[in-house]
Amino acid sequence: MTTLKDIAKHANVSVATVSKYLSLDLAVKKETEARIQAAIKELGYVPNVVAKALKRKETFNVAVIVPKINNLYYSEITSGISQTLGKQHYNLFIYEVDQLNLDEGEILQLMRENMIAGIIFIGLFSDESFKESIRAAVEWEIPVVYANRYISFDGFPLLYPDLVQASKLGTAYLASKGRRRIALVHKRLPDRLLELFAKGYRQAIEEDGEPLLVAIEEGMELSESVIPALAENRIDGVFVLNELSAVYLAKALTKANIRIPEDMAVLSLGNSLISQISTPELTCIDLQNRELGIRSAEIILSQIRKQAFKPVTVLEPSIVERGSV
Amino acid sequence: MTTLKDIAKHANVSVATVSKYLSLDLAVKKETEARIQAAIKELGYVPNVVAKALKRKETFNVAVIVPKINNLYYSEITSGISQTLGKQHYNLFIYEVDQLNLDEGEILQLMRENMIAGIIFIGLFSDESFKESIRAAVEWEIPVVYANRYISFDGFPLLYPDLVQASKLGTAYLASKGRRRIALVHKRLPDRLLELFAKGYRQAIEEDGEPLLVAIEEGMELSESVIPALAENRIDGVFVLNELSAVYLAKALTKANIRIPEDMAVLSLGNSLISQISTPELTCIDLQNRELGIRSAEIILSQIRKQAFKPVTVLEPSIVERGSV
DNA sequence: TTGTATGCGTTATCAA
DNA sequence: TTGATAACGCATACAA
16 A cells, blocks of 8 residues: 555655645645656555545545435435535445434444544434434534425424425416316325425415315225225325325226326326336426435535535425326 | 543543453453443543544445446345445445446545445446456455346456346246247347347247347337337247336337237336336346345455355346236 | 644554 | 553644
8 A cells, every 4th residue: 555655755755745735735846746746656646535534533425314225216316415425526325224223323323433524314204213313413513414305494404395386386287287176195194294285285276175185005905995085075186295106096096997187187296217107107296306415415515614505495396297187 | 522542541541451442352350341331431432433444454334336326226236235234334335337427447546545345336237347447446455246247257256146047937937828929128238148038048948949039228119119020020928128128118018909918928027116016017037136235245245354255146036926927 | 845743543562 | 451652644733
């Protein structure tokens, strides 16, 4: 392993000179520069980031804490993060919490041990314990970002899509296609979030009225069981607040000879590959997952660099038409 | 930040004693132990892994080099890796090469800079440049594993599914369901791999004969264009060697009023979510992606620990029946 | 423009 | 059973 010391000796200068030259905070004579560069080339010098981190008390490693990575929602966000971090020469650690089942204390310990420069928490919004993790990290002054769904702001930057707007957009779109009785189908969402969707619904529908909320479980059979409720209420358009559930519901509807979109319009929340390959392909609200990741990374980097950053970032959803509405 | 020094002072012992005690290579007196433990608790000591790495010249960080992470094939493997590494208290770095477009030199530099303990290369089998990356890493004595498809062994451990067996299994299954004229549909596979599938086909079909090989592009329209060729050859069963292509072909067949499986059996290679949510759901050959990841991680750890490891690991595929054959 | 010296937090060698 | 001390590779305060 070639070190600065070797370079210094080979170039007949001091270690400090080489170090400062490489850190760009020292202008050296043309001739010295040439000798240093020659030494670096000849000896094949590669800087040791670990030593640098120890000295500087700061790494270039950012951790992503995610429930699981083999899921298009999470991996899309993560890919966005990776893209931004890579450009800025930061490394990306991944910790899958579902797999490793780490508690808050263990996560914090891991971060501190490894001198993680910043942490991006994705998801886990149904679990309250993650909030403790974040709080603990904040307490130790580790830059933190939370990206997923709206949660109450609590002293760390938040990023999430505008679900009210998503709901409004979706509902209005269904209405514009002549749908008069629209249901919001959800997969066990917390009330806090359901209320956001209901709000968007109300904004889109001029007449007073509340949406029909239908809870659904994932899977073919479970989706079938929800069809009678839709029929009873003479629903002609569903906005399914979970992409996979939307696909299964579409399957169940087709199986029950309910045509999409003629008899029932199906709108899905989320625009991953699965809406595309569903039969029929599903019109959906795109929540901008990759962008969510990109922006999360930007904010964590701003924090690390002690620059200003927005405490709350709300992403604007958009609609992707595919004919299921 | 609390350091060993602080602990030592607080417990009235030397730094060396604390260090060795914590590394489990020193038995100390019960009383000393109690004092050390008390100090650790009181001061909230967290070991500094970075300093440890510098001293030991070895990190606990493993890098995964992957084309992209937002793809179920890659993320499933990665999740398997994450699972195994996590249990062994190793950290996982992710580098998305498609995103960052790093060349071989840059990858190696990154690995050396960060003192990466081992590298797992996934995929990129169509690209020859990755082989240079691997070779460079091997040259620098960094433990390496390659996981994806069969490539010629070249001095580093390989992991891949048994594609001949997969093809044999699939073909035999199609035949067992009464299919007499079977085509292998592939998405621009290199000849090297096509030959493996042809071999498996031959092993399954007793009579002499070669499979009809049909090249296909991904996407609905492109899949449609392949249907005439299937009709001309009176094909009654297709084994599609790419999961996404299988889904699109199934769509195209349905649209062309060709019933699955009555008129055409469709078998897919790969068992991610998309085969499950396709309409109809696709019977497939499971290539054991998660297991591939788990085993890759095990082998990289063996290398890191200077233990014996298998140079080649071949995974046995299995069939998952869903009624499309 | 360059060099000397110290220390980041840990492990490891040697001695006690 | 314990301690003193020298590295690991680098950055930086201070000198020259």
